[in-house]
Amino acid sequence: MRAETVASVSMLAKLALGQSVINSGNGFGTYYYDIEHPQSCFNDFTNMNTGFVECSQFLPWTLNNVHSNNLVAMNHTLLAGNLAKFCGKRVVVSVNGQPSSTPFFIGDGCERCGTGSSSNTQWNPNGAPGLDFSFSALDSLNSNACNAGHIDISWQILDETLYNFDTNAPGQPTGPVNGGGGDPGNGGGSDPGNGGGTCSWAGHCQGASCGSDNDCSDDLTCISGNGGAYLRGKL
Numbered sequence: 001m002r003a004e005t006v007a008s009v010s011m012l013a014k015l016a017l018g019q020s021v022i023n024s025g026n027g028f029g030t031y032y033y034d035i036e037h038p039q040s041c042f043n044d045f046t047n048m049n050t051g052f053v054e055c056s057q058f059l060p061w062t063l064n065n066v067h068s069n070n071l072v073a074m075n076h077t078l079l080a081g082n083l084a085k086f087c088g089k090r091v092v093v094s095v096n097g098q099p100s101s102t103p104f105f106i107g108d109g110c111e112r113c114g115t116g117s118s119s120n121t122q123w124n125p126n127g128a129p130g131l132d133f134s135f136s137a138l139d140s141l142n143s144n145a146c147n148a149g150h151i152d153i154s155w156q157i158l159d160e161t162l163y164n165f166d167t168n169a170p171g172q173p174t175g176p177v178n179g180g181g182g183d184p185g186n187g188g189g190s191d192p193g194n195g196g197g198t199c200s201w202a203g204h205c206q207g208a209s210c211g212s213d214n215d216c217s218d219d220l221t222c223i224s225g226n227g228g229a230y231l232r233g234k235l
């Protein structure tokens with residue numbers, strides 16, 4: 001409990017320090033995939049997890065490749081108009097005005113979230129403002145997620161990159177942002193397997209090319225993409 005309080009206070013402090021908000025809104029949270037629990041809420045998300053994410057345009061990168069339940073899909077129309085601006089950016093999601101400390105980041109487009117008016121307060125499965133999440137993430141925001149299918153949320157997208165895709169960070173290896181000091185939501189620097197700037201086997205750290213998991217330092221894994229395979233860790 002205490003740890004949670006400290007985390008949310010430090011997040012609010014960060015917001016207060018003026019990290020710029022590049023988009024915000026009120027609407028509905030829904031779910032469409034789940035990496036950690038592919039069988040949940042009477043669904044099998046196995047096929048959804050193999051879908052390509054909109055934020056990777058050259059490297060065919062799936063939800064499984066991203067391997068994080070914190071990826072969020074946003075208004076597809078807005079995202080498609082400026083992938084570099086929104087992809088990989090931190091999203092602070094609030095339920096009943098309480099900001100979650102989960103390090104959500106933009107990775108995909110949501111058709112429903114871009115259809116209809118952005119000020120619509122009525123739920124409509126064919127068009128209503130909001131975000132689309134993994135089931136586990138939505139369920140942790142509101143335990144009524146499975147029953148209701150959609151929950152009320154508000155959000156702020158901050159100008160802080162948590163994940164490098166080829167759209168927002170061309171030339172960088174696709175994966176969680178390295179370093180990040182003491183912020184666990186940003187791949188804390190002390191855990192090499194979690195996106196830290198260094199790893200215990202030089203040359204075999206995140207983003208290096210690889211042939212198999214045997215080439216990977218620590219708990220990184222070797223993931224194939226177009227034209228090669230790359231080491232990555234979990235966000």
Ligand SMILES: *[C@@H]1O[C@H](CO)[C@@H](O)[C@H](O)[C@H]1NC(C)=O
Nearest residue numbers: 075078113114116117118129
């Ligand atoms: C989605 O974004 C577009 C482009 O900015 C905007 O015109 C539209 O109102 C947005 N739709 C919703 C539902 O937020």
